[in-house]
Amino acid sequence: MSALPRHVSPARLPEVRWLRSSYSTGANNCVETARPSAGPWAGLVAVRDSKDPAGPALLFSPASWTRFADRIDRL
Template structure:
């Protein structure tokens, strides 16, 4: 990966973001959610959190790091 993800202690520290859940997700809340902060110090990053803990921590990836991560998982 091109850079390590950043950690945000609580996803509530990312105001005014719209969290999205995968269309492959079931109703059991056992997946991850993603959001793209548009303002603030995390603008342009991709935020990822556990859907079971919406107020819990989030990881922030650069677009390049996220693309590398998902490509590695697919391979």
């Protein structure tokens, strides 16, 4: 697999459905995730700051995102 970009503009992720954790409060102080189903990032996990939805999204492989989330959960 080729190297992934560190971030991508939300304009390049059209029509993705962003999801917020059920643990989130209404204060917009969390991250949102999406799974692009089409285009060059199909199958990856996109992550963005809920306070800046027009800002960049980070891209992870599903396995990398799972490892990251598992490690955070242990903190």
